[in-house]
Amino acid sequence: MNASIGVAVIGAGMAGKAHAAAYRAASTLYAPALPPIRLVAIGDVFEPLGSETAQRFGFERHVADWRDIAAADDIDVVSVVVANSLHREIVEGLLAAGKHVLCEKPLSDTLENARSMAEAARRAEASGTIARIGFSYLRAPGIAFIRQLIDDGRLGEVLHFSGRYWTDYGSRTDAPISWRYQGPNGSGALGDVGSHLGYIAEFLCGPAREVSGGRFHTAITERPKPLGQVVGHSRGGATDGTAPVTNDDYASFNAEFAHCVGSIEVSRVATGHPNTCTVEVFGSGGAARWSQTNPAQVEVMLNDEHADVAGFRTVALGPAHPHYAGGWAMDAPGVGIGQNDLFVHQARALLEEVAGLPAAQSLPRCRTFDDGVHSMEVLAAVAESARAGGAAVAVG
Template identity: 50%
Template structure:
């Protein structure tokens, strides 16, 4: 699922923004499910499909790699790629634990490669525009953010067990969705310094074991044997930012009626801004001069509209798939020594994101405010 989005991003990266990106050769898609690897390679114009990540590490004709696999595999694969001198774009969350993330950061810094994390919502025009409003000071001092990332991919208890449902507290909805939502909140308001309170809930306690490969959130033929779910379906946390603002963040993988709903409201001293990912190219704004929310469409003065779309005109609209294209372009630009777009999140950002998640888990266990350790 996300792997196809990365493949599409690399295939399309050279068609957006200004000319000058060196030619990109699409070499390999690797997956343990070799049929899936070969079909994805064929669909997106890659030369071959490999059946192991080790083949990519050993390949002399590959310089840049996206790591889009189960979280607990990230450390081993990224370390091997770094040793081989390959530049890495790793999906979020960066690793299962902050210790793993710290080791990955050290390995990539020692190798001198470009290493980035896939927080794609940073590339959404509406979110970028809200950030500009908040950071400009026009709305006054930020006070609070209320944000949700609700999905329903785990609603069906008959959906097969996969890596997403294994692992301890915090490795479920908090890691999968909360990593995105926390990054968006910090992208807008700066670093989280403490988790004031948190709650993790598992609703569906067991799932059937699949008889074959599970792709993305899809269903698969299952056996009669069931396996306990080891992590959270719902997660909620209250946070405090270093600038003094507070936030309430909620994520779920079992929210009926919400296939993919990320939305937030930011309240400041002299105004507020609201965003919903279903209208990714716009936001709503309320100010002391014009009470009540009004719709603001992100126009061609925004870089992800001007040059970022085949028809780059105000009101055409963007979607989450476009964010993967912009992410791939920024990554390739950086590898090529160009600086056209803002850089993707760093491994240090990915480590901090995990430290916030771990503080949320500790807050759940202790029922007390918990600082985010450095």
């Protein structure tokens, strides 16, 4: 086991802060204990934000250039949490420098770049360097419990999947233009939150084979130019000028998975839904649903109930369910968990692998860059379907 592990985060925005906080807390979860985790550096070109984030989460320093992190002898593990178009250069540079990498989803801005990153990851792995992608929702106990209900047969044959991820960070017209609103269709709401639903659906229903009915819509076609740096989903501070929005505010599609069919709908203009991710699985023996709105519970319906009390029951998640026991300081039912916790479990899983803990004693490993490429192949098929008027398109 490593004597200690030095970590850094490149990107100090909203998701970057989640990674920074996760590394700070990761050593407090589960057993066996990790080696000491050193919080070394936050990298961000915007100095005020980077310095504030480093101080807030207890990192030793802020650097403006990611190359300084690549060259640093005291850093072993790096999270890359910046605009998708920047992923390839940074990740490939870090891997070449021998750093273990956790990259946010989607893996990159184009399939060509993602495939190059996956090839670089395979080369790095040959020398013992780990490259993983963050599919954080696979850490949700509720989603893992639904998978357990499928695997043990309690839901019977899986018949239908429904997924919705509604957000409203783009529903205000004063939200300034940023990289999130620029790029081809498929890089907007679909790439941002639809990528989450894609890997969740495949985790529950098997690999996506074909998509159809692809549809994109841009509800707000131009946005104000910002006065300064745009951080996260901030609003205001805009000039009188505007810039066009070139990608999707809304996306939907149908899919054929290995075990069933399903539908997915995503939006960043769903006013009143700040972060509503909802998944439902319907089977011949019952059904189950989970929502980020109430992430510490799952609703389950089983066909073996008496007819006069048939219906969904609410199950409070606790130590009897996956990823729960030992996962928090208070791991009792009803205490509550949230999306921030998923990042902590994700960081813990990566650090366990870097530390050399056996897989049997660890959380499920983070997914590989090849998984990240496949996820992008699903999104690319949706975009192709939309261009073709909703036609069916094979994945991959």
